[in-house]
Amino acid sequence: MLATHTLNWQKIFARFFNLVLPQACPICQSFVTGAGLCSNCWHDLRPIAEPCCAACGRPLVYAMLDSLCAPCLIKPLPLLRIRAGYCYDAASRQLILPFKHADRIDIAPVMAAMLAPIFKQLAHKADIAIPVPLHARRYIKRRYNQSAELARWLCQHHGGRIEFAPQYLLRTKATPSMAGMTKFRREQNVRRAFAIAHPEAKACLAGKNILLIDDVMTTGATLTSCARTLLKAGAGSVSALVFARVV
Ligand SMILES: [Zn+2]
Ligand SMILES: [Zn+2]
Known part of the structure; x- marks a missing residue:
């Protein structure tokens, strides 16, 4: 019970300080309202999404029947x-x-x-x-x-x-x-x-x-x-x- 209360207070304090004290984007150091990247730095990243190779996760141009890239077909991991x-x-x-x-x-x-x-x-x-x-x-x-x-x-x-x-x-x-x-x-x-x-x-x-x-x-x-x-x-x-x- 004590641990739960401590955790809740930690969350409340963390939210309060996020509101009062803006944080810095870890890449460009511009101010952000929570822990994370600013919108400009986020925009530059390239997340890997489907379709990708079912084995090695390499991005694929289009979804294939077996969903494996050529290197994984030749030499399975x-x-x-x-x-x-x-x-x-x-x-x-x-x-x-x-x-x-x-x-x-x-x-x-x-x-x-x-x-x-x-x-x-x-x-x-x-x-x-x-x-x-x-x-x-x-x-x-x-x-x-x-x-x-x-x-x-x-x-x-x-x-x-x-x-x-x-x-x-x-x-x-x-x-x-x-x-x-x-x-x-x-x-x-x-x-x-x-x-x-x-x-x-x-x-x-x-x-x-x-x-x-x-x-x-x-x-x-x-x-x-x-x-x-x-x-x-x-x-x-x-x-x-x-x-x-x-x-
Ligand atoms: Zn940034
Ligand atoms: Zn692969």
Whole structure:
């Protein structure tokens, strides 16, 4: 009962301060009346909508009978499905790059709210949400994992019953940045880069439907490598949600 009252007061105060103190758009810093993007920055983003590939979420020009893009028909992914909220372009980079490289973890709630409708669709078919992990060395340098911050907000504020579980999957290989690499080089780079954290984690993952969460997908090599590790450990299925993807 006490917790419910506290939550209600928090909501009332939050609404009051939103009315009295306008907030800043996280991209252009212009004033907005609630947490989120201003209309100009929102207009520049390209949300990914249907029709898209049923497997990898790539936008399709028109709906096809089997709803699969050519790369997925040729080489099926080990993931059940991948969904992305937005195209990775100049507009979405203005959110993602500061979030990833400039300590702007205050952007996490905004990005989580923007991704919430797709997350809710995927979350009710999944048991566990796992953010794509950083290698320990990169984590110490950056001091946070942007994918974990996004996943934490999604699970805590938009997730229902899904469990936020960053503790099961580790990145054991310190891979160099993949910017500019070909698809083949990316696959080689992240091959066997992930591992299950400890033997007990295997028991927690057995038969579970996993939802991987990441900020950006380029070729899908990282998600594929994570999925193979989780499936090998006994996971029932692996899907993924990313904020933006290269199209
Ligand atoms: Zn703006
Ligand atoms: Zn596809």
